Amino acid sequence: MTFSEYLMEKLQPVWRKNHSHPFVREMGSGELELAKFRFYMIQDYLYLIDYAKLFALGAVKAGDLKTMGEFAGLLHSTMNEEMSLHRAYAARFGISENELEQAEPSPVTLAYTHYMLHAAQNGSLAELVAALLPCMWSYWEIGKELARIPGAADHEYYGEWIRMYSSEEFGSLAKWCIGLLDQLAEGKPQRELDRLEEIFLHTTQFEYLFWDMAYREELWPE
Numbered sequence: 692m693t694f695s696e697y698l699m700e701k702l703q704p705v706w707r708k709n710h711s712h713p714f715v716r717e718m719g720s721g722e723l724e725l726a727k728f729r730f731y732m733i734q735d736y737l738y739l740i741d742y743a744k745l746f747a748l749g750a751v752k753a754g755d756l757k758t759m760g761e762f763a764g765l766l767h768s769t770m771n772e773e774m775s776l777h778r779a780y781a782a783r784f785g786i787s788e789n790e791l792e793q794a795e796p797s798p799v800t801l802a803y804t805h806y807m808l809h810a811a812q813n814g815s816l817a818e819l820v821a822a823l824l825p826c827m828w829s830y831w832e833i834g835k836e837l838a839r840i841p842g843a844a845d846h847e848y849y850g851e852w853i854r855m856y857s858s859e860e861f862g863s864l865a866k867w868c869i870g871l872l873d874q875l876a877e878g879k880p881q882r883e884l885d886r887l888e889e890i891f892l893h894t895t896q897f898e899y900l901f902w903d904m905a906y907r908e909e910l911w912p913e
């Protein structure tokens with residue numbers, strides 16, 4: 692069993708909680724209130740700005756040119772493909788790019804991005820990958836699950852989101868990341884594997900908190 696298979700099997704109950712969050716379920720059924728999706732888009736844009744920095748740090752920490760190039764590609768596709776989805780949604784909501792970039796991160800957005808950046812800056816390349824893998828992997832899994840719901844991928848608002856995250860292109864990036872974590876975990880002492888598992892668990896749980904924050908439209912206390 693590979694390390695990623697082990698993580699997926701062991702953390703299945705935590706993982707499933709993300710899939711069954713009302714935000715995710717209602718995106719699939721088309722019943723999600725647009726205001727919640729709008730709120731999510733803004734926070735997710737801020738999230739992606741920091742998330743993209745993980746790829747830059749991955750390029751810095753890469754042990755060979757091929758891996759460095761893959762991280763550079765991920766940085767490029769996050770900034771130019773994934774974030775352009777958000778920019779297009781923002782335009783539909785009447786939010787300018789400047790407003791988007793200047794929005795205030797919620798406590799959960801800040802905690803999540805700072806946790807990932809801390810792991811990426813202070814840990815090994817394996818720790819950096821363990822931090823970002825749940826983001827890529829869970830979005831791909833959720834995208835595919837929602838795409839199987841009849842009509843969901845054609846929804847006026849949520850269809851585009853579902854098509855992007857269920858796509859082959861997004862899936863191939865997630866698969867590359869899974870393979871890299873398995874490769875980096877090989878031969879590592881148990882103590883280090885435990886640390887990778889802990890980081891992977893934390894960012895999986897942060898994914899849940901992020902859906903929840905968006906569903907509740909939760910900002911700082913007044």
Ligand SMILES: Cc1ncc(CN)c(N)n1
Nearest residue numbers: 735738739826827830901
């Ligand atoms: C919170 C979150 N997690 C993951 C992804 C997928 N890159 C995202 N856009 N936003």
